[in-house]
Amino acid sequence: MTHRRIAHRALRVVAAALGAFVVPAVASAQAVCTDINNVPGFKIVLDDIQFAAAPADDQKVLMRLLISQLGSRLEDLPDPAPSRYHLVPCPGRTPVGEASFPPLTVRDLVTRDVLLEVWGDVFRPSGGKQLVAMNYVMMPLPRDTMNPFLQRQYERKIVSSPDEVVEWLAGFDEISAYASVGRAIRVIDAQGAPGYDSAKADFATAAQGLRRAYGANPVGAQKQLLEYVDAQQCALLRRARNDAAYKGTMRLLPQSTVDRTCASGGNQ
Amino acid sequence: MTTATPPAHPPASTAPSVADRLASIEKRLDGLKPADKDRWDKFEKMSGALWAVVTFLVSVLVTGRIETALKERELHLENVKDMQEIMVQFHTANDQAAMSSALALGAHGRYAAVPLIQELQAGIVGHRPAAEAGLRAAAAIDHDVVCQQLSGVVGNRTRLYQFEVHESATRLLADLECVRAIDALARYKDRLRGATPATAPFTGVNFQASPNDPALADLDRVRTQAQAALTALQSVKDSTDSGTLWQRWFGGS
Numbered sequence: 375m376t377h378r379r380i381a382h383r384a385l386r387v388v389a390a391a392l393g394a395f396v397v398p399a400v401a402s403a404q405a406v407c408t409d410i411n412n413v414p415g416f417k418i419v420l421d422d423i424q425f426a427a428a429p430a431d432d433q434k435v436l437m438r439l440l441i442s443q444l445g446s447r448l449e450d451l452p453d454p455a456p457s458r459y460h461l462v463p464c465p466g467r468t469p470v471g472e473a474s475f476p477p478l479t480v481r482d483l484v485t486r487d488v489l490l491e492v493w494g495d496v497f498r499p500s501g502g503k504q505l506v507a508m509n510y511v512m513m514p515l516p517r518d519t520m521n522p523f524l525q526r527q528y529e530r531k532i533v534s535s536p537d538e539v540v541e542w543l544a545g546f547d548e549i550s551a552y553a554s555v556g557r558a559i560r561v562i563d564a565q566g567a568p569g570y571d572s573a574k575a576d577f578a579t580a581a582q583g584l585r586r587a588y589g590a591n592p593v594g595a596q597k598q599l600l601e602y603v604d605a606q607q608c609a610l611l612r613r614a615r616n617d618a619a620y621k622g623t624m625r626l627l628p629q630s631t632v633d634r635t636c637a638s639g640g641n642q
Numbered sequence: 643m644t645t646a647t648p649p650a651h652p653p654a655s656t657a658p659s660v661a662d663r664l665a666s667i668e669k670r671l672d673g674l675k676p677a678d679k680d681r682w683d684k685f686e687k688m689s690g691a692l693w694a695v696v697t698f699l700v701s702v703l704v705t706g707r708i709e710t711a712l713k714e715r716e717l718h719l720e721n722v723k724d725m726q727e728i729m730v731q732f733h734t735a736n737d738q739a740a741m742s743s744a745l746a747l748g749a750h751g752r753y754a755a756v757p758l759i760q761e762l763q764a765g766i767v768g769h770r771p772a773a774e775a776g777l778r779a780a781a782a783i784d785h786d787v788v789c790q791q792l793s794g795v796v797g798n799r800t801r802l803y804q805f806e807v808h809e810s811a812t813r814l815l816a817d818l819e820c821v822r823a824i825d826a827l828a829r830y831k832d833r834l835r836g837a838t839p840a841t842a843p844f845t846g847v848n849f850q851a852s853p854n855d856p857a858l859a860d861l862d863r864v865r866t867q868a869q870a871a872l873t874a875l876q877s878v879k880d881s882t883d884s885g886t887l888w889q890r891w892f893g894g895s
Binding site for chain 1: 733734735736737738765766767768769770771774806847848849850851857859860
């Protein structure tokens with residue numbers, strides 16, 4: 375028997391073992407999000423938010439409620455139709471942190487115009503407080519200069535019903551702010567000069583939304599993101615002034631205004 | 643009355659002696675004996691046995707081939723049955739489970755190549771690293787068949803696959819050192835050089851769009867990948883060739 379045959383048989387045994395034991399075990403929590411391929415335009419992917427206090431049936435109802443409210447809110451944003459955000463729910467999908475986003479997967483998400491992926495946990499109320507942990511992955515933020523993974527914890531002092539928590543989650547400014555950053559970068563890359571004005575508006579909206587969400591003293595990754603957005607705004611102003619293909623109002627800005635704007639946004 | 647007297651001696655020149663006549667008869671008899679057997683006679687004599695042997699060998703060969711073909715077919719069906727459940731699990735698995743399923747599929751060797759390529763075609767985000775890993779595993783068993791299937795992807799001109807399948811196929815051709823695919827890859831690179839999103843040999847990934855052309859950035863990605871793969875394979879081939887030359891001159895393994 376040749377080595378190849380022995381290897382073949384050994385691998386078949388491994389395959390059988392994997393098929394029989396490993397695959398059914400890990401596949402029990404299956405979730406595939408095919409809508410990412412089918413929904414056109416810019417997307418915000420909403421994975422499972424785990425409500426620890428809610429039974430399984432209520433969990434589904436709460437997710438449906440969140441999808442409905444958040445979807446409506448995003449639809450109501452004053453964006454032109456082609457660049458509107460579309461909420462893509464991915465029930466059952468729960469990433470396990472950065473390991474779930476290898477470069478190839480991130481690139482595939484970017485190809486499909488996904489701007490943001492969100493998932494999280496709503497913990498049981500304890501000691502008169504309720505803890506909520508949310509995870510965000512922003513695309514296409516360059517990993518070498520900016521960490522696209524953000525985790526935030528929120529503490530609600532008033533313990534409320536799950537419906538109220540859903541309403542509160544759906545009203546998050548951060549979600550659209552993170553998505554705006556991604557959309558601005560994407561529009562500049564894809565359209566060039568014709569996209570500068572909408573990108574500028576997106577950066578400005580994002581900066582406002584993030585400052586509002588982070589408060590007066592942003593920490594670590596929050597501060598880094600704010601600085602990144604300011605730097606991008608500044609770079610866009612300079613690019614617009616020097617790009618002959620661009621015919622909009624940013625081209626007419628005096629250099630002093632650009633310098634002042636850049637200086638106020640983190641000395642970029 | 644006269645009486646005839648017999649001659650005292652018969653004439654010596656006309657009557658052969660008995661001994662001579664006997665010798666002559668024996669000589670004639672020897673001439674009537676069959677000559678020694680030539681090769682044709684031997685072959686003729688052996689042909690019966692020879693035909694039996696040839697018939698036996700041919701029947702063994704044909705039967706062996708038929709049996710092998712039938713066994714191959716049975717094995718194929720067995721593998722398909724074996725893989726069916728894993729394919730379903732893979733298609734519906736989350737990212738972590740997808741890797742296990744893909745490796746289990748890959749262990750089926752040549753039979754897994756097409757299902758894994760089809761999984762790439764499905765374009766499920768998070769499944770691509772798994773499908774690529776599965777194809778690498780399959781190539782560890784049936785290298786040439788997997789290389790051939792991947793060459794088929796880049797050789798396709800009918801937009802059968804979306805651009806990510808092409809990108810993965812070109813990457814894998816290089817990773818798996820499919821040196822025989824160099825010519826196909828060179829032709830592919832030439833074809834991509836003049837292609838536009840509308841004339842590219844692959845579609846985009848937005849399956850609901852019509853027409854589902856790839857973006858210019860996607861086309862550029864595949865071009866870059868094809869060039870990188872071709873360069874890598876060429877260098878593998880060059881090093882293999884130079885190794886052979888070395889062995890030819892200096893021997894050794």
